[in-house]
Amino acid sequence: xxxxxxxxxxxxxxxxxxxxxxxxxxxxxxxxxxxxxxxxxxxxxxxxxxxxxxxxxxxxxxxxxxxxxxxxxxxxxxxxxxxxxxxxx
Amino acid sequence: xxxxxxxxxxxxxxxxxxxxxxxxxxxxxxxxxxxxxxxxxxxxxxxxxxxxxxxxxxxxxxxxxxxxxxxxxxxxxxxxxxxxxxxxxxxxxxxxxxxxxxxxxxxxxxxxxxxxxxxxxxxxxxxxxxxxxxxxxxxxxxxxxxxxxxxxxxxxxxxxxxxxxxxxxxxxxxxxxxxxxxxxxxxxxxxxxxxxxxxxxxxxxxxxxxxxxxxxxxxxxxxxxxxxxxxxxxxxxxxxxxxxxxxxxxxxxxxxxxxxxxxxxxxxxxxxxxxxxxxxxxxxxxxxxxxxxxxxxxxxxxxxxxxxxxxxxxxxxxxxxxxxxxxxxxxxxxxxxxxxxxxxxxxxxxxxxxxxxxxxxxxxxxxxxxxxxxxxxxxxxxxxxxxxxxxxxxxxxxxxxxxxxxxxxxxxxxxxxxxxxxxxxxxxxxxxxxxxxxxxxxxxxxxxxxxx
Numbered sequence: 001x002x003x004x005x006x007x008x009x010x011x012x013x014x015x016x017x018x019x020x021x022x023x024x025x026x027x028x029x030x031x032x033x034x035x036x037x038x039x040x041x042x043x044x045x046x047x048x049x050x051x052x053x054x055x056x057x058x059x060x061x062x063x064x065x066x067x068x069x070x071x072x073x074x075x076x077x078x079x080x081x082x083x084x085x086x087x088x089x
Numbered sequence: 090x091x092x093x094x095x096x097x098x099x100x101x102x103x104x105x106x107x108x109x110x111x112x113x114x115x116x117x118x119x120x121x122x123x124x125x126x127x128x129x130x131x132x133x134x135x136x137x138x139x140x141x142x143x144x145x146x147x148x149x150x151x152x153x154x155x156x157x158x159x160x161x162x163x164x165x166x167x168x169x170x171x172x173x174x175x176x177x178x179x180x181x182x183x184x185x186x187x188x189x190x191x192x193x194x195x196x197x198x199x200x201x202x203x204x205x206x207x208x209x210x211x212x213x214x215x216x217x218x219x220x221x222x223x224x225x226x227x228x229x230x231x232x233x234x235x236x237x238x239x240x241x242x243x244x245x246x247x248x249x250x251x252x253x254x255x256x257x258x259x260x261x262x263x264x265x266x267x268x269x270x271x272x273x274x275x276x277x278x279x280x281x282x283x284x285x286x287x288x289x290x291x292x293x294x295x296x297x298x299x300x301x302x303x304x305x306x307x308x309x310x311x312x313x314x315x316x317x318x319x320x321x322x323x324x325x326x327x328x329x330x331x332x333x334x335x336x337x338x339x340x341x342x343x344x345x346x347x348x349x350x351x352x353x354x355x356x357x358x359x360x361x362x363x364x365x366x367x368x369x370x371x372x373x374x375x376x377x378x379x380x381x382x383x384x385x386x387x388x389x390x391x392x393x394x395x396x397x398x399x400x401x402x403x404x405x406x407x408x409x410x411x412x413x414x415x416x417x418x419x420x421x422x423x424x425x426x427x428x429x430x431x432x433x434x435x436x437x438x439x440x441x442x443x444x445x446x447x448x449x450x451x452x453x454x455x456x457x458x459x460x461x462x463x464x465x466x467x468x469x470x471x472x473x474x475x476x477x478x479x480x481x482x483x484x485x486x487x488x489x490x491x492x493x494x495x496x497x498x499x500x501x502x503x504x505x506x507x508x509x510x511x512x513x514x515x516x517x518x519x520x521x522x523x524x525x526x527x528x529x530x531x532x533x534x535x536x537x538x539x540x541x
Contacts (some may be wrong), residue, residue: 005096019178035093046093058154070497078157080091085341 002033003080004051006064010019010073015039019071020047020064027060043073048080103158106311107373110346111161113149114287114361116302117141119173119203121527131188133440138165138192138201140355141301146197148353151200152346155252156475160346161368161508164302165193166292166322167203175215182187186226186233193232200275202292204235207282210244210531219251223257228264234290240280242475242484246532251477254278255470255526258400259493263464264502266495269503273492274425274457278473280480280487285360286416290338291453291488302359303351308366309335309405311373313399317381328382336363336406342481344411359362362416363407364452365399367427369510375420375428387430389420396420397450401485417486419452423506425512426457434513441472441515449479454487459503460494469493471522482535 008020019038024031024047033048048083061077070076102108122133142165150161167173170185186204193201204226206216223235240246258273265272277291284295287304294302316335320327343361351358367375373402375396376387382395394407400419422444424430433439441458449456454476460469474487480487494503497514504511 003092007096007100033090037093044093044097046096048090058151061157076157079155079374081345082156082158082342083091083096083099086099086338086343087091 002051004049004077005080005083006047006049007076008043008045008068008073010043010068012038012041012068013072016043016071016073017045019067020075023067024049027061051079098178100157102309102312104361106309106315107368107370108309108312108342109159109161110343111308111347111364112164112287112304112306113145113160113304113350114164114166114292114304115142115354115356116166116285116298116304118294118298118300119168120296122173123176125176125178125243125341125510127174127179127184129176130174131184131502133213134167134185135188135192138167138328139190139195142196143355145172148350150505150512151353152349155307155349158240158346162200163198164289164292165196165198165201166285166287166295167201168296169203169205169207169217171206171213171216172296175213180218180221183225183229185198186309186493188224189233189402190230194329198232200205200232200289202234202236202289203294204233205237205293206251207238208247208250209238209241212247212250217351220257224260224264227261227275233293234275236277236279236282236291236293238279238282238385239473240481242281242481243534244478245534246280246474246481248474248526249529251470251474252526252529253317254473255466258275258469258491259466262493262495267427269497269505270462270492270494271505273508274490276503277490280477281485283416283486288364288366288417290490296395299357299359300321301356302411302438303347303354303356304362305343305350306362306364306366306416308364309339309340310365310375313365314372314374314378314381318503321381323474329398332399333403333406336403337410340407340410343487349466358413360413360415361407361411363404363411363418364416365413365420367423368508369426369428370440374427374429375422376427376433380429386436386438390442392436393446393450396422396447398530400451417452421452421456422447423457424510425459425503425510431511431513434515441517445475447474448487449483452460452486454480455491457490457492457509457512459492459494459514460517461498463498464493467516467521467523467526470526474526478532
């Protein structure tokens with residue numbers, strides 16, 4: 001399965017997870033795993049998502065970046081391979 | 090499964106420590122464009138370059154998006170023009186440079202390398218025509234980069250070419266003096282030039298290569314510097330292990346990008362150039378790594394040892410991360426492109442002589458060094474000859490990219506802009522080498538080159 005890693009970093013506020021999850025649901029992107037912490041008021045979340053049904057990866061990257069700007073956090077979607085290659089033999 | 094700590098570490102390298110893939114360079118063979126009519130040749134090379142590299146920039150941008158890593162440059166290298174254009178029997182190749190420039194602009198790359206000649210033993214008429222065209226080509230085009238290989242460990246040094254190049258550099262400086270002699274920043278003279286170097290200004294597509302190939306240059310001095318901050322009081326074993334591990338991680342990203350680019354463009358993957366290439370951005374500096382290892386400024390006693398270990402550990406870590414390694418592979422030490430080096434020169438800690446010593450243990454050589462515009466042609470040739478001798482005797486690639494900035498003297502600063510940065514003018518030894526340079530002929534190959 002092809003997976004993507006979504007990271008969300010920024011000032012904590014109401015509705016961050018809701019907004020991100022709504023977008024993912026609307027675009028048929030299944031969430032496989034979520035981990036989230038708050039460090040000194042900073043929201044830090046990582047999601048592993050199934051990207052097989054995504055038509056245009058670049059479009060989703062742009063959408064999520066824009067969504068992040070709207071709610072004042074930094075949202076990134078990256079293909080998991082960059083992390084696998086860097087951290088796994 | 091990937092955990093949050095690993096994801097955060099990777100993304101911190103990218104956002105805070107300037108981790109990037111420095112260049113995806115597409116090598117394109119132009120030998121099949123040979124024509125006795127130079128206009129037909131120019132049309133053929135324009136057509137071939139623009140068709141082969143049509144999707145290069147777009148593909149690079151897609152890969153950036155996919156992995157969230159910047160790919161700073163997309164570039165093209167071509168067969169040395171002195172070889173590809175030789176059937177034309179022209180005395181000037183300026184029109185070829187213009188065709189290359191036009192093709193590079195059309196496909197959107199930022200540089201195209203290969204306005205080059207390989208003359209380490211002798212020069213053909215075509216080589217002479219190319220070398221004579223260099224000043225006008227570099228002044229009259231924006232994206233064309235030029236290089237000449239004047240020596241090798243197998244053949245010795247072509248001192249006629251070295252003498253000639255001194256004058257070529259001076260003419261280029263004069264023709265571009267309104268831009269602080271910027272033309273010279275697009276020209277490199279080599280000893281033992283590699284066929285597959287993806288970095289500019291010295292990239293060309295060697296004759297031993299595929300028809301089209303993808304080579305990738307990685308970078309990340311900021312990442313190495315950050316990693317070393319955690320072992321400030323450690324011994325050399327820990328220091329070296331840390332550099333190796335970091336180089337491994339950086340190179341794995343380069344390998345991923347190279348394989349992906351090769352797959353998407355349907356072009357064979359050539360090599361990864363394991364390099365630490367600085368930029369003028371704060372924290373993206375080789376000199377800062379040397380300072381982190383333990384010298385007050387780059388150039389202080391101990392600098393050569395620090396650079397030697399850095400260079401070697403980068404190769405050891407990177408070699409395991411990549412299936413094919415080539416190009417220049419090592420730490421670059423350009424002056425103008427590295428804020429730490431600029432500071433060292435301004436402080437008086439770093440001289441051309443110390444830089445020359447440093448080039449014995451790292452990749453390439455005297456790079457982006459600005460010298461007084463009044464420096465004589467013979468002295469420039471002398472500086473080149475010294476650097477070529479280091480490469481020839483030590484079986485390594487060495488190069489000189491030196492800029493005599495017309496109208497400026499020691500104490501002034503040359504501004505090149507962008508990735509090329511700015512440079513304080515460095516003093517040059519004022520004693521003459523004219524009689525040596527004017528001897529003519531070749532320096533024979535060293536005894537240890539006869540290995541057959």
